[in-house]
Amino acid sequence: MGQESSAPWPEISSTYRYTALPPISPSTPKTFRLLTIMPKSFDKYLRCKLHVHEIESAPPFEALSYVWGDSKPVMSIYLEEESKSISFNLGLALARLRLEDKERIVWIDALCINQDDLAERSQQVQLMVDIYTRCTRVVIWMGPGHMDDRVIPAAFRLMHKTAEYISEEVGKPIEKVCAVDIAQLPTETESSPIRATRDLPAPRTPPWGPAAFFFHLPWFRRMWIAQEVAFAPATVYIGKLEIDWDVVAMAASWWYHKGYGASFEMVMDLRNPMTIWMSAEIRGLSLDRFLDKFGHFEATDPRDKVYALLGFLYDDGNGDRAELENQPDVKVEKHRIIPDYTKEVWEVYSDAVHHIIHTESHGNLTQLFAMIRDIAADPDPVFPSWIPRWDLGHSVTGQSLNIWEPKYEWRASGDKRPEFRPSPDPKTLYMIGAQVTRIQEVFPLYEAEDEESDVQAMLLQSLWSRAQELLSPYPRPGSLEDAFVAAITGLRKRNVTLDSTPFNASDLAEIIDNTCDPEDSHFLIDGIKWYTSFFITDDGKMGVGSKRTQKDDVVCLLYGGRLPVVLRPTGDQWRFLEQCVVPGIMHGEAMVDVGEGRREEWFELR
Incomplete structure (x- = not known):
């Protein structure tokens, strides 16, 4: 399963020098390099050649998808008659691809692009969709396999057997089944009778070990793989x-x-291959949706968190971008993101933010x-x-409370669409909106060192007691109890009836159990434990927000957002903290006051 003895390696060195490719322009053909792997019969050493081709007239070729590794x-x-140093994993891939007595033409990013030339990298990345659309097949190299030769065959047998069950359930041949077909199938539990009819291991039993090993391989976490397998047939190679x-x-x-x-x-x-497969069938998603789906994938260069997704944005579904580019009404053209590896990471992410805010067709910036x-x-x-920290993954870009889901239908800024104005400072974003209220007190909802099961109830009781101290008599319409429950549950409550007096933690726990949607309950618990704070504002409102929220932060509306946001004043500028939930302003109530004592203003975000 490891390195082939028929492909010994010359001494490590690198004397090969690239010849520059012609610049890409509307008046010149798109050119790229292809690698020819010479057959084993040609030389015992692994020898390759590079040739420059126009994409439109290139010979048939395959494209390699793999993990760079170290x-x-x-x-x-x-390479030609010179030496070229490469990584261990690429060396194994080339040895696996080399045929016995025939040349093999492939496109491999590490060799076909001069990785030391940032300008060339930037231009060639623009051609990725063209390359992967025009290749005859994508070869996915997952590595040499497992030390135990039985593991990968066992995983493959399980997958083939499963594919047969899927074909039978969907009513289509295996090659015709698509991701949407599976998404429309009924879900099951371990007690579902149909499971007894299938020759598959029970969940959480040892026979799943080989499949678990396979799907934990590094390839499944690469950012680029979504685009690499979306536009052409693909075959997985692992060992032999x-x-x-x-x-x-x-x-x-x-x-x-x-x-x-x-x-x-x-x-x-399993989520990663599922997401990749589904995304290959979907066209028309916005960049923010793709970034949300793939934010946890890994990229050696953090700029690729954005660049690896551009093929989905600028492809018409058939791989021919020329037609798309010639349509004058295509909104993305004005704010097209052009790969540029000379830019800093924050500049690339700034380009992504500006693309999102100017191309969002519904004016909804909540995502x-x-x-x-x-x-x-x-x-x-x-x-x-x-600017979101996409380089740090979902640990900092995934909101704990799933409160921006469309089913909640928040419209805190009413029907106002986002408005922006240019800034001479690229680190500044000007957005229009309105201040709503200032935060008076903030309470953490959970301390990480507290693990006892009753900690949550104790904390909620403490919050309730403090809310009574600050807000009795309650200065707003409705009851303090209803407002407190609405805030602490992120407004997931339904009709609340309080039968006991005084209101206490056990009452609150019962109300939460009875009024939250079942699928939302884990979001509430996770939010209370780890991510959110509870706050009271100077006009008697209550809400939940970021753990970073502080006294004197300001609840604001930024037009285009369905939820209010917490901003922190820093002189004449504002720091964006996070979205929040504040009962009483979630359906545009605060917008009634705009023009009647509350004024619109431009926020200088920095």
Whole structure:
């Protein structure tokens, strides 16, 4: 399963020098390099050649999708008559791809792009969709496999068997099944009678171990893979074995949907191939939706968190971007993101934010705002507060309370669409909105060291007592009890009836149990434990927001957001903290006051 002895490596060195490619322009053909892997019969050493081609007239070729791994060169190949140092994993991939007595033409990013030339990298990344659309097949190299030769075959058998069950349930041949077919199937539990008819292991049993190993391989976490397998047929190579990518993605999606797997960790690993497969069939999603779906994927260069998704935005579904680019009414053209690896990471992410806010057709920026977090110990303080930290993954860009879901239908800023104005400072974003109220007191909802089961009730009782001290008599319409429950549950409550006096923590726990949607209850508990704070404003409102919220922060409306946001004044500028939930202003109530004592203003976000 490891390195082939028939492909020995020359001494590690790198003397190959690239010849520059012609610049890409509307008046010149798109050119790129292709790698020819010479056959084993040609030389015992691994020898390759690079040739420049126009994309429109290139010979048939395959494209390699793989994990770069440690970028430190550990071996060399012969490129033309010179040596070229490469990574260990790429060396194994080339040895696996080399044929016995025939040349093989492939496109491999690490060799076909001069990675030391930032201008060339920037231009060639623009051609990625063209390349992966025009290749005859994508070869996915997942590595040499497992030390135990039985593991990968066992995983593949399980996937093939599952594909047959899927074909039978969907009523289509395996090659015709798509991600939407599986998403429309009924879910199951471990007690579902149909499970007894299938020859599949019970969930969380040892026979799932090989599949768990396979789906935990690093390839499934790469940012670029979504685009690499979306536009052409693909085959997975691992060691000497191979399997169709569609069978892999199909099995993963079905197992996730039906509740199979070795463990919770494996179920989480199944999300990535499922997301990739589904995204390959979807066109028309906005950049913020793609960033939300793929934010937890990994990229060696953090700029690729954005650049790796551009193929989905600027492709018309058939891989021919020329037609799209010639349509004058296509909104993305004016704010098209052009890859540029000379830019700093924050500049690339700024380009993404500006693309989102200017191309959002419905004027809804809630998804974007949900990905912005104020970070306590930001490893890169050069980032403006209004730019999401996509480089840090979902640990800082996923909002704990799922309160921006469309089913909640918040419209805190009414029907106001977002408005922006240019800024001479690229780190400043001007947005129009209105101040609503200032935060008077903030209470943490959970301390990480408190793990006892009754801690939540104790904290809620403490919050309730403090709310009574500050807000009795309650200065707003309705009862203090109803307002408190609405705030603490993120407004997920339904009709609340309080029968006991005085209102206490046990009453609150019962109300939460009886009024939250069942699928929302875990969001509430997670939010109370780890992510949110409870606050009271100077005009008697209550709300939940970020743990970073402080006294004297301001609840504001930024037009285009369905939820209010917490901003922190810093002189004449504002720091964006996070979205929040404040009962009493979630349906545009505060907008009634705009023009009647409350004024619109431009917020200078920094």
